[in-house]
Structures are given as structure tokens and as C-alpha cells.
Amino acid sequence: MAILIGLLGATHCVGMCGGIAASVSMSQDDSRRGIPLVIAYNIGRISSYAVAGALIGLLGYQLSSGGVGILLRTLAGVLLILMGLYVAQWWQILTRLERAGGVLWRYLRPLASRLLPADTLPKALLLGGLWGWLPCGLVYSTLIWSSAAGHWYDSALLMIGFGLGTLPAMLTTGVLAQQVRALMQRKGVRRGAGMLIILFGVYTLPLSALTGH
Template structure:
């Protein structure tokens, strides 16, 4: 069973990292949620379908990488994996705060995959039906993103593919408020979340999560 604290952490990472998500996916969400020929209720349904597809892709990726992580999440290897997860959270915080952008190199990993998916995703625009919105979200969930990739690496330390998938679902849910309101209140939300103090505070909280994740006590006892 996944620790509720881990789920809360995943949700908070998504919520606090939303300043980055707006830049990566906000344009798509806004284009879906600001169709003037549709009612507000209809636009909401399209946004929900898009985000459901996006979060589903996060969960699939989490399950796949979590299966690999589960194979080594025991004994000393498990401590190493947890340490790696903690450092990834710290790296995420530094990334969100714009103090260090090293995790952007992770985006190159998915570049080749996106070259295959991207053209198909583009053909789904403009979105006219709910299935189109869902499929666009599924495709967009594989967009190369340092924040998503670093969260995936962190989630892979959970110990099982089920828990990793659940953590990625939590991360996706955390991004939902910003992505959802970006589609409906695009410029207002973007202005708030991209303020410097918002980014810095979010970054510090994520770094704190990372430090808390590090198995410092176990590592010290082993060293002695």
C-alpha cells in the first residue's frame, strides 16, 4: 500500500510544478478550453477528456518504469534508489526555481519518441470531439518534459509498478488545477503562477520534500 505521504508529495510536486506545465502544455489546454462556439460546460468536458488522457499516459509510464524499479528496490540497492529519488526531487526544485536546469537534459531522452508521436498528435487539432480530446491528451502525455521525467524516476523507487503508477496519477492530479483553469482562465492563472515569488516558494517546498526523502539515517548507520 502506498504511503499517504508519498501520494501527498506526488500531488504537491504536480501542483507546485505547474508553473512549468503551463509553459509546456498550457497552449494546448487554452486552445481546447477557449472555443467560443462551445458552451462553458462543453469546454469543461473537453478539458476533462484531454487531462484524463494526459494523466493516463503518466500512469502507463509510471507502471513501466516502476516495474524496473521494483526489481532493485531491496536492501542496499533500495537505499541507493531512494537516495536517487531524493536527489531527483531536489533537482526538480532547483529546476522549478530556475536555479539549475540540468534536468532539461532528460528531455532529450524522449525526443526520438516524440518525433514519432508528435505528427499524429498535431493531426488531432483542432479538437472537435471528446474522443479527439482524450487521444490528444494521451499523446501529449509523452511530450518530452524534464519535470515529468524526473518525477517518473522518483516514482520508480516506490517498490512496485502499481505504486509507481499511483504516484504518477497523483502528480497528474496535482497539475490538473493549473492546467484546467489555464484553459478557462488562461492569462489570469498564467500571470499568478509565473510570478517570481510563486516559483521560488514552490521550488523550496519541493527541495524540502527531496531532503525528507533521502534515507540519511540508514546511510549513516551503514557507513558506521
């Protein structure tokens, strides 16, 4: 499910991270030489998701131990539904989460800017590691969902799965930026992906939340 959420959410990822991925690829005169840089960038990005997943997984474990596991899973399901609405562009309420995450990004953005142009593998890797903390409602929703996994390592694995799901779109964005962006921005693609994510959210909700008992 984590991989599928990443694949479906790629319609949003292209808009959020596609530009920086394309710039990493185009830092080389030959686009083929830019492919290793794009791969390094994405390794860094997915690694940051894993770290965030581990951290929130620890918090989720503590909360679950305190007897609020059902509440946490309900929140995760609701956020998945909101994510689907967000991806489909039916309701952009998750932008409020992005604004909240902007507090951290204000400190990280200057560091990321210093790594541009990311024309070496270490710079591309570090840039991806920092860019993974870019305020993103899709990532935040998936993080909350992963926090209900039960253990920090499960949460980290779910976030790695999510990152791997975004990988096909992000890798091709670095090489075929305009073509991929055009495909992902089609209303039918976005709405279909949004509907599937909403179904995942309903499936995630505990039975008590659906029946009211």
C-alpha cells in the same frame, strides 16, 4: 506528497502544456462547451502518466530486488532536488532530460498534430494521452521518484497523484489561460514552489546518503 509535487510543479506545467490545454478549450465558440474537452484532455494526460509509472515501477521493482533500493531512492531524492531548482529557475539542468525524451516525442508529435483541433471528446482524450509523453523534466523526475515505490501499482498511483496535483492549474489554464500563466510565472510563486520540492527531495534521501554512512 505526489499531489503536492504536482501542485507545486504546476508553475512549470502551465508553461509546457498550458498552450495546448487553452487551444482545446478554445476549439469551441462557447468556452463553457470547451470545459468537457479540457477534462477529457487531462484524463488522457494523467492516464499516460499512470502507464509510464507502471512501466518504470516494474523496472524499479526489479532493481530493488537486486539490492540497489537505497541507490534508487538516493537518485529519486537527488532528482527531486534538481526538480526544485528547475521549477524555481535556479538551475535548468533537467532540460537535458527533456532533450533525451525528445527521441520518442519525434514519433508521437505527428500523431498528436493530426488530432488538432481537438473538438470532440475522443480526439481530446487521445490528444491528452499523447501529450502526456511530451519531454518534461518535471514528469521525468517524478517518474524516477515513483520508481522507488516498491511495486508497479504504487508507482502508477503516485503518478496519478502527481497528475491530479497538476489538474487545478491545467483546468483553469484551459479557461483562464492568460491570468493563470501570469500568476504561475511570478518569481515568488516559482521560488516558493521550488524550495518546497527541494525539501521533499531532502526528505526522500535515505539517512545513509545524508550522513555518509
